[in-house]
Amino acid sequence: MAAGFRLTEIAVNPFQQSESEVIVGFDAVGMRYGRGPEILKDVSFQLKRGSFTFLTGPSGAGKTSLLRLIYMAHKASRGVVQHFGHDTAGLQRKDLPDLRRRIGVVFQEFRMLDHLSVFENVALPLRVAGQKRASYAEDVAELVSWVGLAHHMESRPATLSGGEQQRVAIARAVVNQPELLIADEPTGNVDPDMARRLLRLFVELNRLGTTVLIATHDLTLVRALDAPVMSLADGRLTYRDRAA
């Protein structure tokens, strides 16, 4: 990423206020895979509606595991995890889809369906939600165009560059206007210029009202915004609100 790259001139979402609704809340959460060692230890934080937050930490610190808890791919081993006011421990599997539709996820490795076109990949959340193609086709096309891929509408993801695939992943994550957007190393596979463009895209989404959490070990990216930073090290979380 280019030195001195700053986006602080882009105001943080006006919805972000200290008294606003908590979208995700963790209280003394621990997590382990099977009978393995504890990956996350006594993690506590809150993501408030409209906030923009970074999650940093070295590789292996537990960022991806924390994100897995947030997008409900895994259960906490202990502690309390709340999504949109619901305690995850009391949820049945059948309750998850409705909550997941309120969360958009961008993965470092994209997780596109390579046999589908860019348009079909972006439209996937709407299709899964049972909407008719005719009802969303134009909106999806507009979104694909908005992320700069109008000329790749019918391309297969595998034929696109890393940055283009990342934009497809972002478009898919936001197509159903989620309340929370989380991104795992979204700039890990792109050049600095594309990283800046992607970050600008996240900021724009945040200004439109989406709560954003970006997990990254790229400190240049973190320094580009005056947004709160949560740092993970050896499974423990520290919180730094730079705006305060």
Add this chain to the structure above:
Amino acid sequence: MSEDEKSPPAPPSGGHARLLPPDAGRDRPLFIVSAILVFLACLAALGARSTWTSSERWMDDLDGSLTVQIRPIEGRDADQDAIDIAREISELPGVTRADARSRADSEMLLEPWFGTSGLPSDLPVPVLIDVVLDDPDGVPLDEIADILETAGIDADIDDHGRWSDAVARASQLARLLAFGLLALILGAAAAVIAFAARASLVARRDVADALHIVGATDSYVAGLFQRRFFSLGVKAGATGAIFAALIAILVAVGGNNADALYFLPELLFSPFEIVALAMAPLIAGGVAALSARLAVEEELRKRW
């Protein structure tokens, strides 16, 4: 974000692409195994049906008749006695007809054991009367015994009871075996499909995960596998049923002329069999769809 934003975007034309892509490398062996299982299931079903039909026919033949066996008496003409007795029996209520067989007929029945050179004329060969009854339940055994006693004839009356019991037991066993075999094959087919569906879910975990992340329910994901395996089951079922029909036609055409198959149940081709074979693809598709859905749902439930 780029110049793309300037021109109004047009969505691509056409319908939805399949969310679960075909996997020829994995599906082909499964298709072959499924088709073979359906083929065997069809043969088992046809066998069960023909056993059922044949045993009913045998039982009807045995239940609706009896045989009077007249033992020759020194100084009497057994053939003439049989004719006289048959006439009297035929006049009894509930008797359709009574046919006296001659000594020559009896010798012909014994040919398989004694050859065609003829029996010694002084060998006492029983003479038979075939009695056909109107009602299998109304056998006039006492009346026939009275006629024989009055005429002073030494005879046995065989109502085929011991044969019909044996045939009934044998046919019941054959039916059970055929239906048991059919159930086993269907169970094996369901197990194979369930195994394949689990393997397919593992192979397509990327699809299942992507769908879950964007909010798909387990039912939605399982539905994709269900539709895919239904389609495979229908195609395999049609193939297996066609081959079973060809075998049945060959046996029906060739078997009817083969003396060696006289005592075996013949494969029939009535509307029932045609409908059964026509239903095989749907049944195979249903079994495949159900077992795939249950297997995938069970696998997905383990994930939370």
